[in-house]
Amino acid sequence: MFVNFRRIRKCKLVQLMTTCLLLSVAMVCWEQLDSVVVSHVKSYSFRYLVNRFTYINRSLTIPHKQARSFSNFPYLLDHPDKCTGKDVLLLVFVKSSPENTKRRNAIRSTWGNETYIQNTLGVTVKVVFALGAIQRKTSEPSWNSRSGADFQEQLIQENDLHGDLIQKDFLDSFHNLTLKLIMQFHWMHSHCSHAHFFMTADDDVFVHTPNLVRYLQDTSHRGITNLWIGRVHKGAPPVRNKDSKYYVPYEMYQWLSYPDYTSGAGYVVSSDVADKIYHATLTLNASLYIDDVFMGICANAVSVSPQEHVYFSGEGKAIYHPCIYRQMMTSHGHVEDIYDLWTAATHPQVKQGASRLFERLYCTAVKMALLCKPHFFDTYPCKAAFL
Known part of the structure; x- marks a missing residue:
């Protein structure tokens, strides 16, 4: 059987370079990984396993004066x-x-x-x-x-x-x-x-x-x-x-x-x-x-x-749609558009049909399409679509 040793050495070289590249990326990203992932793991462990927040109260308690x-x-x-x-x-x-x-x-x-x-x-x-x-x-x-x-x-x-x-x-x-x-x-x-x-x-x-x-x-x-x-x-x-x-x-x-x-x-x-x-x-x-x-x-x-409360948006901006407006409580990040949003969100037509079955089903479908997808901003969660 003929073995191509040159090809084998080339593959090993590629593997070595790939490994070095991955290690370099891991080392560069380690600090960020530690602050984002590891800190959250520690935090959740503390909250759900230890949950000794009474220590926090004691450590921060000071005299009234x-x-x-x-x-x-x-x-x-x-x-x-x-x-x-x-x-x-x-x-x-x-x-x-x-x-x-x-x-x-x-x-x-x-x-x-x-x-x-x-x-x-x-x-x-x-x-x-x-x-x-x-x-x-x-x-x-x-x-x-x-x-x-x-x-x-x-x-x-x-x-x-x-x-x-x-x-x-x-x-x-x-x-x-x-x-x-x-x-x-x-x-x-x-x-x-x-x-x-x-x-x-x-x-x-x-x-x-x-x-x-x-x-x-x-x-x-x-x-x-x-x-x-x-x-x-x-x-x-x-x-x-x-x-x-x-x-x-x-x-x-x-x-x-x-x-x-x-x-x-x-x-x-x-x-x-x-x-x-x-x-x-x-x-x-x-x-x-x-x-x-x-x-x-x-x-x-x-x-x-x-x-x-699923209709408090936290740090995110709500999606503009009449079906969202019907149950909206808060939306964050509005300066220039606040007048237009107020006019749209409080328009009488927004509430019209809210009691009809077809309108409710339509809005549920719309909210599922708008809210039930991967996103990285702090707005309404998917379960808000079903309320």
Whole structure:
């Protein structure tokens, strides 16, 4: 039998080169693999096998006086009588940066229009904007031509016109979002504790107010308490990559997993939960600047668990379609298109035919086609198609 030794040596050379290439790729990607895959495996193991979140509560518990330092900032703008004398179904706090005037105006004209909600839906919903203090220096061109004092004066004028800005004297920045969260719960406790529900949302989130109001009215009539709904994150690990916006060092949080929490883009709690969270903030170290994670830590400390609602989109943007609009609660990432989405999502034709069998079957098929396919963005899951 004739053997081609040259061909054999060539095949071995190709195998060797392929092996070296694969090893090189593995070595290059190992750090990312470790941070993404291994950290999630450790996190899920901690959550489902160990699940000792009581240690987290103990490690973050601090004296009341020290905890108060995270909330003892003076108000620059305030409206303590915003809810006085009114039966408020929902208090909405929109987290906004001082420079986002256009976003606030868009919300006031669309889903956050209190007059529309009162006249059309017959309930009282109060919408206010949570802000920190203006930065002295920024790379934004619109800020370069004016001083912080000039911009604060503009905020005062906006507030005089609309009466809905709540601002405290801490720097408005990503790393102070937890301070902004604490401000919201403390303000509700002091000035709007009789509201049946509380919602916090980003200023680029679209809220389908009619759908949300109907849901909360039904929830209220059934006397449901201990409510916390949104897009739930379970077994999420801390990000240890220093290049990430969400990097959390071990010194700040040493555990392998976060307690369950809802995406900070938008979630709703009942008034009893809001009160519990308020009291939790009086005992916990709020130096962790990931505000939605801190919310989860507070909730875990008072034995409150988040509940998944499939039509809260988390960090993703919902797909535009009338069949989606019928049950939409929130959608994230809307700035320029918020007016068009509001017009389309609240059009009377969206609800027409919703009770007919053929229309329901049609929308189920449409939602299956839109939602039940592989995707890598945090929007509505496949099971939303069947609801």
